[in-house]
Amino acid sequence: MAITLNGVRTVVLLIAASLSIGGYAYRYFKTASAPTHGELLTVVRGRAQGPLSDAKVEVFTLDNARVTSFPAAAPAGGPRALREGTYRVRVSHPRYATTTRLVQVIAGQTSEVRFRLEPLAARR
Numbered sequence: 001m002a003i004t005l006n007g008v009r010t011v012v013l014l015i016a017a018s019l020s021i022g023g024y025a026y027r028y029f030k031t032a033s034a035p036t037h038g039e040l041l042t043v044v045r046g047r048a049q050g051p052l053s054d055a056k057v058e059v060f061t062l063d064n065a066r067v068t069s070f071p072a073a074a075p076a077g078g079p080r081a082l083r084e085g086t087y088r089v090r091v092s093h094p095r096y097a098t099t100t101r102l103v104q105v106i107a108g109q110t111s112e113v114r115f116r117l118e119p120l121a122a123r124r
Helices: 005-031
Strands: 037-046 056-060 066-071 080-083 085-093 096-105 110-117
Touching (some): 037 056, 066 080, 085 110
Antiparallel strands (some): 037 080, 056 066, 085 096
């Protein structure tokens, strides 16, 4: 059996076509699934100041189970990936009153919540 140039060319073209179709199918099925996570972005500020980098952000489920906690300082206070759902976000600071809010995280989107904390002395 003799190997001809046309035979080699045919085999190479079949392999290239198979890889191309396989790569497209893989990418299609990989990206076709719906996202299950969204992002939570928190911005924490004092009443008359800039960002409060030493504030603590805590995220809880509605059943008060802690999901995560992190400092408000950038980049640590940047977007956090969370499963879609409703969360209770609490921000605390030694010199400011603790504040809690409900936040809805939607899959594939960024939910931004801004906190402006009141000084402890102002809440008498």
